[in-house]
Amino acid sequence: MDELVERIISIINQREQNTLFLSCRTPSQINQGISGFLYNKHIHLTEVDILFLERFIKKDDQDPLVKWLYQSYDYDCSLTFELAFSNTDLIPNELFNECSVKLLNNQGKQYFLFPNKVITYQKIAMLTQNDILLLAANQLVTDLAKDRLQEKKVIVVEKDASSTFRRNLMKKN
Incomplete structure (x- = not known):
C-alpha cells in the first residue's frame, strides 16, 4: 500500500512541474481529452491572436480549444497565453479581471x-x-x-x- 501512495505522490509532484505547450494554430492535444490536464499543471498556448482572445473571453463553446481550455480549470491547471501580436491596445481587460490567464509577449x-x-x-x-x-x-x-x-x-x-x-x-x- 505504501508503494502505491508513494507512486501517486510522485505523479502529483511531477504534474506540478509539467507544462503542456500547444500552438493556437494547431491545437492537436485537445483530441486527447483530459489526459493533458492529468499530467500537466500548466498549459502554455503560443501564437494566440486577438480573434482567439475574443472567443476565449466569450467562452465560445463552438470552439473546441476554448471549451477544452475552460475545462482545464476543473483540474486546477494554470493557463499562459503567448500573444502573436504586439499592440497592447488589443488586449482585452477582461483577461486580467475575469479570466485567470497569464499573458506573455513574444519575448516572454x-x-x-x-x-x-x-x-x-x-x-x-x-x-x-x-x-x-x-x-x-x-x-x-x-x-x-x-x-x-x-x-x-x-x-x-x-x-x-x-x-x-x-x-x-x-x-x-
Missing part, C-alpha cells in the same frame, strides 16, 4: 494590469524588468511605486485619453 515578458484606481508600491513590488505594466488612462501611480518601477526597469505602457498606448519608462515628475 508578462503583462500586468491592476484594477485599482491608484497603483501602490505594494502592487508592483514584485515586478521585474521581464514584466510590462499596463496602465489605464485614469490610473495613478504613487511616487514610491514610480521609483520602484524605474529602479527595476519595468516597462510601463500607458493608455492615454484617446485610448492609444505608448510605450515608455516611467519618468519621475
Whole structure:
C-alpha cells in the first residue's frame, strides 16, 4: 500500500512541474481529452491572436480549444497565453479581471494590469524588468511605486485619453 501512495505522490509532484505547450494554430492535444490536464499543471498556448482572445473571453463553446481550455480549470491547471501580436491596445481587460490567464509577449515578458484606481508600491513590488505594466488612462501611480518601477526597469505602457498606448519608462515628475 505504501508503494502505491508513494507512486501517486510522485505523479502529483511531477504534474506540478509539467507544462503542456500547444500552438493556437494547431491545437492537436485537445483530441486527447483530459489526459493533458492529468499530467500537466500548466498549459502554455503560443501564437494566440486577438480573434482567439475574443472567443476565449466569450467562452465560445463552438470552439473546441476554448471549451477544452475552460475545462482545464476543473483540474486546477494554470493557463499562459503567448500573444502573436504586439499592440497592447488589443488586449482585452477582461483577461486580467475575469479570466485567470497569464499573458506573455513574444519575448516572454508578462503583462500586468491592476484594477485599482491608484497603483501602490505594494502592487508592483514584485515586478521585474521581464514584466510590462499596463496602465489605464485614469490610473495613478504613487511616487514610491514610480521609483520602484524605474529602479527595476519595468516597462510601463500607458493608455492615454484617446485610448492609444505608448510605450515608455516611467519618468519621475
